[in-house]
Structures are given as C-alpha cells and as structure tokens.
Amino acid sequence: MPLKRNVSFWEGLKYKGGGPMWAWILHRLSGLGILLFVGLHVLAAFLTAQFGSDAGIAINVVYESWAFQIIVYFSILFHAINGLRVIVLDFWPALLEYEREAIWAEWSVIVPIFGLATYIIITKALGG
Amino acid sequence: MSNQHQYEVLVVGAGGAGLMAALYASRSANTAVISKLYPTRSHTGTAQGGISAAIGNYEEDRPEWHTYDTVKGSDYLADQDTVEFMCNESPEAVYELEHMGLPFSRTPEGKIAQRPFGGHTNNETGKPVRRACYAADRTGHMILQTLYQQCIKNKVTFYDEFQVVDLLVVNGKAAGVVAIELATSEIHVFQAKAVIFATGGHGRIWEITSNAYANTGDGIAIALRRGIPAEDMEFFQFHPTGIYRLGILITEGVRGEGGVLINDKGERFMDRYAPHVKDLASRDVVSRAEYIEMRDGRGIGGKRYLYLDARPETINKYAAIDGRTNPDGTPYTITGEELLKKLPDIIDFCRTYLGVDPVTQPMPVQPTAHYAMGGIPTNIRTEVVIDENNTVMPGLYAAGECACVSVHGGNRLGTNSLVDLVVFGKHAGINAAEYARGADFEPLPADAADFARQQLDAIRHSKGDEKVYQIGIEMKQVMFDHVGVFRTEEGMAQALAKIRELKERFKHIQLDDSGTIFNTELLSAWELSNLLDLAEITAASALARKESRGAHANEDYPKRDDVNWLKHTLAWLRGKDNVELRYKPVVITKYQPKERVY
Amino acid sequence: MRARSIPKIFSFEYIMWLFMRISGLAMYVFALTGLTIALIMGARTQMDMGTLLRWTFFPIGTHVTSSDILVLEQWINPFWSIMQYLTIIFATMHGTNGLRMVIEDYMDAGWGVHVLRGLLLIAWLFMLLVAFNLIQTTGAV
C-alpha cells in the first residue's frame, strides 16, 4: 500500500522554500490574527455597549498591553506591506522575475518602520 | 484475467519512434504503447542539435544531397534505397511535426530555422549547408514532448512502467509480448496482431556514454533470444564531444555554430584531418582524430581530453579564416548573447557539471559512446527480416535506434537519428496498422509467459557472491578500452573472452531485493543480461570484420575493403558462447563507393 | 505580430482574487487618509501607538474618546461616517474572504464548499450588523 499523500504541517514548514515561502506563511498568520483580533474586539464592544457586559473591558486590558500592541502592530504592518508586494507583482507579472529582490525590498521597508514603532511603544511602556 | 490484454497493434517503447508509430497506428487500429519509463523520460528527449530536412530555408538544398551525404557518411554501408526514401520523406515529416505544434526556432521570415551540422554539404560547392532544423539545443526534447502531447490528444493507450521481457512468436508470426509491471512485478501477456519494437539503443555497454541508464538494448536482446539476428552491431558511433568523464553530450551544433576543437598546443587540429569541412567532418572521423591527438600526447595537459572552444572570439577568428558568411553574404560573427540563445542547455550543462562557462572558457571533451547504427534488421517497410535473404517475420516491425533498416550504415550523420525515428516510426505505425487490418490474432499457448518468467526467476533465485553492479562496470571498461573508437584484433578477442567470463559470472549473482514492488534491482540485473548479450554480439561481429569502415576502426586492417567487406553483418546468438555470423549484400543504387574525404 | 485576444473570463475565483487586491489597496487609502487626518487633529502630540492604530483604522466615537483628547465635535460629520462604513465593509469582506481562501485550500469541490461559503456569508453579515450597530450607538455621528 502506498503511503497517503498528506503533507503534515511540520513537514511543509521544513521544506526549504526560502524568503517568499516564509512571507506567505506570515501573511496568512498575520491575516488570521488580525481577523481574530478585530472580530473579538468588535464582539466585545458590542456586548459592552448593548448588554453592559464586562467582556469588552477584559479584552481591552489585554489589548492595551504593550506586548500585544507590538504583535498587532507587526501583523498589520507586515500584512499591509507584504500585501502590497503581492499586488504589485500580480498586476505586473513581468516583475516576478525579481521576486527575491522584492522580498528584500519588503523587509527593508518593514524593519525600520517596525523598529521605530517598537521603540516608541516600549519607551512609552517603560516611561508611562 | 486482468493480466491478459489484446490490442491490434502493440508498440514497445515510447521514445520518438514509438510515439510516432503509436500516433499513426492508432488512427486506424486499436493500439497500445508499452514503455518501461514514462514516455517523456525517453532518450529521444536528450537529442539536441536538430533534425535534418532539405527544405532550404536559407539557401538551396535538395533531398538528393542529403541522400548522398548520408551514404557518404555511412562509409557506403547504408542501403541506398532506404536512405533515399528517408531523405525524400524527411521534409514532409518535419512539416508534419511543425503542424503538430513543435516549437522550432525561426528565421526572421518566420520559417523553421536551420543550422549546419557535420557532413551536411552542398554537393556542388562542397561547402557546409544549413539543413538541421532546430529548436534551440533541445530539438529532441521538443519532438518527444510534441509527440507525447499528440498521443494524449488522440487518447492513445499507455502502459507506463511496464518492462517488456519477451516477444511471443506463434506459427512464425509475431503474436504479442510478455511484460512485467514494475509497480507489482505481475506478469502481463499482451496479445497482438502486430508488434512494433521501438526500444532504443544500448550505449550502456560502454563506460563513457551519452546514453541514459535506460538504454540497455532490451528490444534487440529479446529478439536475439527469439532467434532473430542483429545487424551490423560492430558499428557503434562514438560522438566526438562528450563532457570529459561524464560522457554527457555536447551537440555537434556547437561546432555548427562555429566552435572548434583545440589540442594542448592550442592548435585547431581538424584542418589536418578534414581540410574541407574541418570540425564539421562526420563523427567517426572527428572522434578518430581526437584519439590520434591524445595518443600522440596532445591531449590537454597530456590527459585524455581536448578542448571544444566556443568562445565568441574564437568562433569569430576561425570563421574569418574560413571565410564563413551569413546567408546575405556578410562575414559570419556571433556574440556571447546569441550563443546563449542558440545553445542554452549546453551552457547550463557545462556550468552545472564542470563549473565551466562556455562563453568565456573552453569545454573539456572526449569521445563518448553515442549511437547504435546496428540493430534488429528490417526492410524499407520496417518489417523485421530474419535472415540474409530478407525473409520477413510477419507482424513484427522495428523502428528507431533499435532497428537497422540501414540508413546509417557504418556511421550515422548528425541529426539523422531524429530523421530516422520520425520517418520510420511513422511508417512502422502505418504499415503495422495496415497489416493488422488483414490479419488475425494468433492463438497464444497457455504457457506464453513461461520463457519470460524463467528468465526473471533465474535472476531472482540466483545464489552466489557476484554483484550486478561490479559485472556491469567490468563489462563497460573492457568494451570501452578494446571495442571503442580504435580496435585491434588482440583487444577485441580479449574483450570477447572477458564478456564470456562475465556472462558465466552473471550466473552467480546475488540480489538484495526479493520484493515485488518496484524491484528495480531485479530489472537492472535483467537489463545487464541484455547488455552482456549485446556486448558479446558486438565484440564478435567486430572481431570478424577485417577492415576499417565508418565507426569500426580496426588498426590491424586500417583500410576499407570494398571487395570483401561491402556487406552487412547478421549475428545470431546460438546457445552458449556461440555467435553465428552471416552476411548480406548492401543495396547500392546511385552512388558507387569511393574514397571518403571531408 | 498580429494581436491575439479572447473575451475576458469572469470566474468566481478571478473576481475574488481581484477583489482581494482592490480591497487591499482600498485599505491603504482609508488607513493613510485616517492616519493623516488623525495626526493633523492631534495624534502627533498623543503618540500612543494603540490610539493611533484605532484612529487610523476605525475612527468611531469610542475610539476617539479613549485617547484623552476631547475633539469629538470634529469627528461628527458625514465624511467620517462614510469612511467608517466603507472601512468596515471592505475590511470585513477582505478578512472573511481571506478566511475562506485559507479554509478552501484544504477543501475539495462539492457541497462542503457551498456550506462553508454560506456560513461565512452569515458570519460576515453578522459582523457587519454588529459593526453598524456600534457605529450607530457609539459613533456620535
């Protein structure tokens, strides 16, 4: 009997696909993360506003924490910049030959912006 | 039983010839293709330079010139009626391929592009002519893919990864084949009205070879075991430009584009051996020249290789010396970029395997075993003939490298292998289907699969301390050393004795794998038994031929001898250590043998 | 060279693919507009990242008030109202469709896909209702 064709999550992760593959994984994770974050947030706010539930307040405590802000901020920033790369390459397929360069360009935009933001968030958290 | 199949026409082998045959046969007969590889893995795919057709897209060219060049290239051993047929058919065949979608490279006018190749000349001026229709340097790849695509389009039935191990002959007619399914080791019996063998070559007999692992001459060996002779097996082409040590082919197209062979002294030595066409002489001539250079100590650094120099500056320098011109009369020049476009795969091979960039560095090359001129004897209708009187075995056809319709004689001209497989593959398909229309199935005996099963069981149950791999290596070495580019009586006798010793040792092999699922070790062993049989036939046929002709360069008889040896060898395998040799005349129509000068 | 062309093909997959890209670009427009105006309106002196994000992406009343600046009247106009509705529509569609793509990657054709799409449609509509309700009740529009 041949083995089943299934590729496990870990086996897939171990594949050496390089930068673009990791960008895709991060894009999915950040996208799903944002969806979850926004979904819960809206739901909690709704419950608070309509029924005076405590859920909204409880969730807001987590959301206000500086560590969580860093994660959310990274997710949004990465998803946005990586999404822009995908859009540009999809609309101009001729540029796909420079996929590897595009990944480098992407990170060179993300790193300084995210670095600055993290610096601000952390100094603010420590100072305030 | 599910392991019994019936088709009107069976094609064994799915390379160029097999797929071409299948395409044509399936138009009017119930046809199946049996192949030990997925069709697109076939060795046709590695052909590089081009397929010749005198369509003259750049300059005047005629099928008669192609015919004469082929006959001359064959050292007058080719049957001239078949050569003429092939060369006349080739333009139509090439157009047909184009109509099937084959993506040929193009001339500025949008026609099929052509390039010069070894031995292709304008018969009036003696100058090289552009006759090889090409698709960059992957013409064979395109042919194989195109034919496979068309087979899919026409819903041809395929049995992929089925190894045919026996031919069934009933009442003197071909009645089917026996095959083993690689995935399960089950034996399948295929009944058929007509069988077409298109099983390819057997270059794996030699150590340095351009041939695939799969090229083990299965079809010829199967036929031999069923009492069918093999024709002209002593003629095996050594291609002058194989990558040093690996044997991977560097197309003659490189020299067609202007590349030259250089020895240790930096000389272009081919002008001493072939003053007119120089590096574009036919392959046997160039391979021998290389051997002489290396023997006389002019190999690079004294080693057994030479340089193939295709740097633009070298090409342009020698093109100027030769006075080579473009079709419009301007001097011929080439840039690195153009080279990259015309020979992308070659450049990739050199970068991958040698770390050499052909645009800036010369490529180390040596002769490499390349193509079997000999094979299963057939007539012009591709029907297999079984004796020197050309008696046909009804229902059995052969085409492509495994067949010897003898269009290549003593030495094949570059690009003619593709012409051969397209033209004769097509006609094998047409003729077999036509035969099947008027024929009945021969009843198969109950024990049809027994002979095949015996052969495999003998290998499976063999006990001893011999390794298949080791026997293979020893065979390849002795054949390369003694039945190679240059041969001596003593060496050939030695090789023959060694092969017989190896055949004896083969009876004591021991396999590790006793399984049934993809037992590739079992099949490799069976393939080696084929190679050993063919090596024996080759060495025996060569030892008997007391002359030098085409690819058979016998140092003890360095001259061609048309009085005694202008004839085809037929070799039968009769029991142990017994090769029976008989001869049949060469068909000569228009061109009387004369001295061959390039 | 003679130009070859065929009629355009509008398959569900193509439309969703195009939508993901267009909505992605739309989010850039909304976010950058929101961010710019938020900075003009005082965020530059109130550089709290969380606040900035809230302002950028969804400038509704509660978000604005939680930033300690009482500039509520500036936000009460139809422009912000339209921004809010468009943002919520694009964002939830982009997100829901993203989720659909991720799940469908692992699904075959058949009724399962339709059930999933139905469920996601319901979830999306629910999210829209909730968000609209929030805008209505807390948006101070």
Added chain:
Amino acid sequence: MQVTLKVYRYNPEKDKKPHYDTFTLEADPTERVLDLMERIKGLQDGTLTFRRSCAHGICGSDAMRINGMNRLACKTLVQDVGKKITVEPILGLPVIKDMIVDMEPFFESYRSVMPYFINNDPPPNGERLQSPEERERFDDTTKCILCAACTTSCPSFWANGKYVGPSAIVNAHRFIFDSRDQAAKERLEILAGQFGVYRCRTIFNCTLACPRDIQITKAIGEVKEAIATGKLD
C-alpha cells in the same frame, strides 16, 4: 572525501512506517548525488529504490528532496549540498517505495489542461509561419520536463491535490501564448476555475525548485493576466 547520505526508506512489504537509513561512502565533490545513490544501490544495499534515466537533467525521472528542497539528483553535485546529505521523496504524492512516488495524479493534472497543440485550420503546404518574437514569447515554458519538482514544492498543492499545480499551468502557458494555437480560451477557462491559477499564492517555491530554471511564478502570473485582460501577446 567521506559523505554520509541519510535516506528516507519505506518498503510497503516490510515497513509499517517510513524510516531513515544512513550510508557512508567515499565521494568526489564533483559527483552527482545520483552517482552516490547508484553506488549505494550497487554495492551497499540493492533494495534502495529510485527512478533515474538520462542522468543529466533532461528526462526528469529523479526529482527528490535533497537537504529539504526539491531538486534533480542528477543535477545536484556533492559540492552543492555538502558532506551531510538527506534525500527524501517529493511531497504531496503517495509514496510507493523509497523515492518512488505515484506520478499518476501529477500526469492527470497535466492532461486536464489540454497540453497539446490545437489548430483546426488546414495546415499550409510548408510550415505555419511564426516570427522569432512570437516564438520567443513562450520559449521559457517549452523547457518543462515534467519532473514534478515544482508541483510537489507548492504548499497549495500539498494542501489540496486537486490544484492543477505549477507544472500543468506551465504546460498550458506553453500553448496559450503560442501564436499558432487556437484553444487559449478553453484552457484559460479551465485555469480560471476552482482548482486553477488562483490557488497560486505566489509562494515562489516552484520557481526555486525548477531544475530547468523556468520562471514558473511569472508564467502563472501571465496566465492570470491573460484571464483578466483577454490579451494573449
């Protein structure tokens, strides 16, 4: 130099689960990984099973994962991958034995995109004309050898075997952009469907894996562009 080769092993007649065997052998840095495997099969363990034929990257038999990445064993030199080499079968196709996977699903996808020339006009006496530029348009995708290295490197294909995969798209591209072909519309309609090009997330693994250096992601992008614009040039 001495090389260790860690090999994925699975023999359905003996093993319940796959495992790894390690072989040690002397090798030259310029040898192919395939040469090493041949030598192991010939001298150390005859049960080691893999496909191979031409041994120089044209036939496409020996695609496998070498050190975690799809490559052809015959186009990977020891010096490219170092002294410790791991070979495993390609992902996403059922493993039959050792390196041998069931290729049928792969060829089924290939066949599903009409990978053959279609032109119903009666052909001229000679060739159909095509300018060098028109020929160049689809040159890249004519190089495909159907080795499956691209398709089996694609996470979308791992997730769902019904996705036609990069290789099938490449082979459709070869005809869609052939100026002589007439069935671009039919092919594009197939590729615009649920298991067509929109499963491509431009992950780029295919392009990195292609032993023929085909710009696969670009080819897929061009197919998407053709669907969107209807232009085939």
